[in-house]
Amino acid sequence: MTAADGGRPRHEPVAGAPGPDAGAAGAAASTDARPEAGPIAILPEAHEARGAHEAFRDAVVAGGGRVAPLSAATRGLIWTSSSGEGGLESVLAEHPSISWVQLPWAGVDAFAGLLRRHRGDGRVWTSAKGAYAQPVAEHALALALAVLREFPRRVRADSWEVDERGRSLYGSEVVIVGAGGIAVELLRLLEPFRVRATVVRRADAAVPGAARTVTTDRLADVLGTAEIAFVVAALTDETRGLIGADELAAMPLGAVLVNVARGGLVDTDALLDALESGRLGGAGLDVTDPEPLPPGHPLWNAPNCLVTPHVADTEAMTAPLFASRIMANVAAFVGRSAFEGRVDLDAGY
Known part of the structure; x- marks a missing residue:
């Protein structure tokens, strides 16, 4: 995960989630059709050099999932970059079978345009809201x-x-x-x-x-x-x-x-x-x-x-917290529980 810009993790909705407003999101997660489970990719690949990446891989395994390189078989995607929409848009366009996307930050405004374009495509989107x-x-x-x-x-x-x-x-x-x-x-x-x-x-x-x-x-x-x-x-x-x-x-x-x-x-x-x-x-x-x-x-x-220069949560603080969110949502992805931090595509967060 990068710590460079406005994609940083800290933005909780006025309506609030998780916590007091988690009920509606939880209900949606429990009643909507589950995404198709399968291999999970962690991208961008450049982030493999970071020590946090191994923690993310371990979190996928602990949640009951399997990490594999991006391919036609990929069904889950953990996106670790705050660079915005471009790279993620390309991955999704080339791999329409991806059914679940985990975003890295609590706020999703850096991905707002992409989320609008993908409303109704059946994918489940989760963020790190509440994790940090x-x-x-x-x-x-x-x-x-x-x-x-x-x-x-x-x-x-x-x-x-x-x-x-x-x-x-x-x-x-x-x-x-x-x-x-x-x-x-x-x-x-x-x-x-x-x-x-x-x-x-x-x-x-x-x-x-x-x-x-x-x-x-x-x-x-x-x-x-x-x-x-x-x-x-x-x-x-x-x-x-x-x-x-x-x-x-x-x-x-x-x-x-x-x-x-x-x-x-x-x-x-x-x-x-x-x-x-x-x-x-x-x-x-x-x-x-x-x-x-x-x-x-x-x-x-x-x-x-x-x-202060957008440093309320440094990577040293957020990496283990994001790993915990990954583990929880991988467990949901494989059918063991409900998703946490599910994005409301209509509300925009």
């Missing part, structure tokens, strides 16, 4: 604490500055936009801080650990109480720009925004305006729009803004 929740939630918490304590400014200081700036997370009003695996794990991490957490999601259903759950049409309303807002939603056509000027203006003076999902969920210009005006108290960003964030971009020096 722990490291991403951990990074989100780290960003929040750093921004609340004004670390972006303090780490650049070259003299002793005595001031009273900095806030505590304890007892804060928190809004989490998204209800998938990252949100669920983040709620667990926030428990010791005794926060009051509101989760915003598409579905009208409670999330364990949240004081309240509301639907996305109430986003601006609940942001009005948010001392800290975490963005952990999937990027789709519907959620692009979800946090814009109106939403940022709704937040209390001095509030903090943390985004560990996709940069496109937040309007960058509106974010810059809110930071530079002082209305927003700070931002912690592991994802940006554009991405990579170019040298000299205003976000690098925006007030109390901490940018």
Whole structure:
């Protein structure tokens, strides 16, 4: 698996899956016709040089499957590259008998066009959604604490500055936009801080650990109480720009925004305006729009803004987690269980 770009694994849908919204996906997996089982290929071949590849092969065997080179007999495909659609599209075109595809990341927006083109072809598509929740939630918490304590400014200081700036997370009003695996794990991490957490999601259903759950049409309303807002939603056509000027203006003076999902969920210009005006108290960003964030971009020096380069989950963290997802879905592929992280081709995640 590569760790280079926007195909990185961290984007949980507003509706949430797995966790609170896993039921619908699980029901679909149990009632739909199973894909035809058979040999499984792990591609691209160039990734065989990586130590992780052997772990993926072992995971296939542990799940009850058989790894074999790509051929006319191939029925399962584990795709390990985040490079987007091109190579995978070619493989599928040349091997129409492939009945199950495992994608490498939780977010599938890098493959959005391909998924649209393959709707209705009978293949089962699974992603890693939920698999990487722990490291991403951990990074989100780290960003929040750093921004609340004004670390972006303090780490650049070259003299002793005595001031009273900095806030505590304890007892804060928190809004989490998204209800998938990252949100669920983040709620667990926030428990010791005794926060009051509101989760915003598409579905009208409670999330364990949240004081309240509301639907996305109430986003601006609940942001009005948010001392800290975490963005952990999937990027789709519907959620692009979800946090814009109106939403940022709704937040209390001095509030903090943390985004560990996709940069496109937040309007960058509106974010810059809110930071530079002082209305927003700070931002912690592991994802940006554009991405990579170019040298000299205003976000690098925006007030109390901490940018990390899409590293909430490094390959060392994700490889064993992806291997576990492979093992589980190979077991489903051979008929032993239900698929995990099944992609909803209609919803786009």
